Amino acid sequence: MTISHDAELQPPYLQGFVMILPGGIPIQDQTARSFETDELEPLLDDVRFVPTAGCRAPMPSDGVGRNFVSLRFWQIDDESESPFETDLRHLFKAFDRLHPPADRNAALASTGVVEEADIPQRHRTVVEAVTFVASADDLIATATKPDPLTRCLDALFEFHRAYRVAAKTPTEELTYSQLFPLLLMFRRAMDDEKITPQGIMHLTSDNVRFGALTEHIGTVxxxxxxxxxxxxxxxxxxxxxxxxxxxxxxxxxxxxxxxxxxxxxxxxxxxxxxxxxxxxxxxxxxxxxxxxxxxxxxxxxxxxxxxxxxxxxxxxxxxxxxxxxxxxxxxxxxxxxxxxxxxxxxxxxxxxxxxxxxxxxxxxxxxxxxxxxxxxxxxxxxxxxxxxxxxxxxxxxxxxxxxxxxxxxxxxxxxxxxxxxxxxxxxxxxxxxx
Incomplete structure (x- = not known):
């Protein structure tokens, strides 16, 4: 993906969002899926494809232009400490306060804890979502039309509902409140691969968890x-x-x-x-x-x-x-x-x-x-x-x-x-x- 420094790109263009999901969707890296909406869009008449940066996913068209959402799923290597490792480390930290071990290595060996090399490679799923913006007025939601982010999230949540049905393991429903509260924005011309970054958007969500904060200890x-x-x-x-x-x-x-x-x-x-x-x-x-x-x-x-x-x-x-x-x-x-x-x-x-x-x-x-x-x-x-x-x-x-x-x-x-x-x-x- 090439970055453009043209900050003056005006509609019509593609509005894009990049967001990280709380749980992974184990589908192939860079898989794309496009969805037509019910919103008529004359500027898209006879357009038979929905471009997502770097690929153009074909989509049937009856010649009548409608807005759309295109989703592409990126699988990113997770290099952070796994929740299992984090919890285990905190468990031993607490146990050390109760009964400090004379030999830390011997204590770890006696538990049968897995070695670092035995921990499988993990990934995080990041979603790139784009939708069409015909004019500046389309950036603001009305009673009959959502704003671009809401349109993209509605498509993502609908896709995730279908994924939950198909998944072989119980999966919690993806909702707005569960999203990481920061996402990246960009815009791009329909016929161009270059994007214009727009910065960071903060969602109206409190989904930031750090555990118990020091100032809260003792307040119960x-x-x-x-x-x-x-x-x-x-x-x-x-x-x-x-x-x-x-x-x-x-x-x-x-x-x-x-x-x-x-x-x-x-x-x-x-x-x-x-x-x-x-x-x-x-x-x-x-x-x-x-x-x-x-x-x-x-x-x-x-x-x-x-x-x-x-x-x-x-x-x-x-x-x-x-x-x-x-x-x-x-x-x-x-x-x-x-x-x-x-x-x-x-x-x-x-x-x-x-x-x-x-x-x-x-x-x-x-x-x-x-x-x-x-x-x-x-x-x-x-x-x-x-x-x-x-x-x-x-x-x-x-x-x-x-x-x-x-x-x-x-x-x-x-x-x-x-x-x-x-x-x-x-x-x-x-x-x-x-």
Missing amino acids: DFGLVAAQLSRLRLGDRVMSFAERRVDARHELSVKGDFGSAVVQLAIACEVILDGLLGMVLWEGGANETEASVIFSTDITPRLKSEYAPRLGGNWALNTGILGSWFDDVAGMRNRVVHGGYRPTGAEARRASESVEALAKSISDRLCDKFKDYPKTAWLFLGPTGFQDRNRFSRRVKEWIDSQPENAVLDWVREYSEWRERVNAQVRLRRRNSQ
Whole structure:
């Protein structure tokens, strides 16, 4: 590839991007693949090839010009230390602090660690992507046309989806969030092999991982982790809800898997809505048979009939507390699970916002109903939840101070045991109704 120093190259031209993938695609070096899009482009009428620097990959054409994306895959020797070697070195470094070996070579030999020569040659896959730019206006996305980078990434992600299906080993989906956040740009005339470099582009991605940073060491409240561990072990629904929200944030922000994020958010909501009703029934003194009748119905009729009488507020599915959840979370989850729909990032973020709003509304309701359900309210809100609402009153403080040590864990245990008995009756009722 020859570099031109003509920085004044104007459209029409080919816009190119060079990006490194997080995982390799083991296809032949310099393999090229071209994709026509649905975007009509008169300047490409009767063009029967899609040029990628150094090669011209033929592509059928009906004479009607359309924009395109051409991808070429480069396999680059990876000369860095492998993750295996890095982790092994850090493992021994940690072990040295525990038990410094008298003879390092003897210690390594005794582990059977592979020699450097035994480590296979590795490669990284770099993608060169080009697309056509007819005018300066084409550099900016519109409601009907993507910008050049988005067009190229859409083609790359679609190609990678097909590769995952064909791969013989499990492969994680390639998403925007997983890309290395820096890529190189260039432009090139259609009939020229020379490129004009444009510099580096920084993606709106936080995919830069260095491990735990020094300034973060010691910032985790170890006592809080220990308390939450105890609640998780006892089957606390509030902790399960929080865990699913963490899963959803990871899918959304780190992996960029919007469908999985929506599914995790939907699970989180069902966990918390089910747990909320169960806990107020338990604390309100409902017997197990009465509760089993309620939980034998589907969630939708339950939401319509059981929540408002106990917690107040508007629990209608089209307005109020549940309006956004019903459309943006439950409805979207059904489209993903039953129809294979792939939600957009905006749809997944909207679902996340709906879950945040639902959690806040539930906490607000419990705060108002503290007199009726103090244990449930405390398990959901804790001191921070009351303080955030300026409701950590003397009455609340005196009540929690009067509780026995480890009372919170006792409540979680008692509720979990009660709920297991209820669930057993629910299963029996459903079995008998078949």
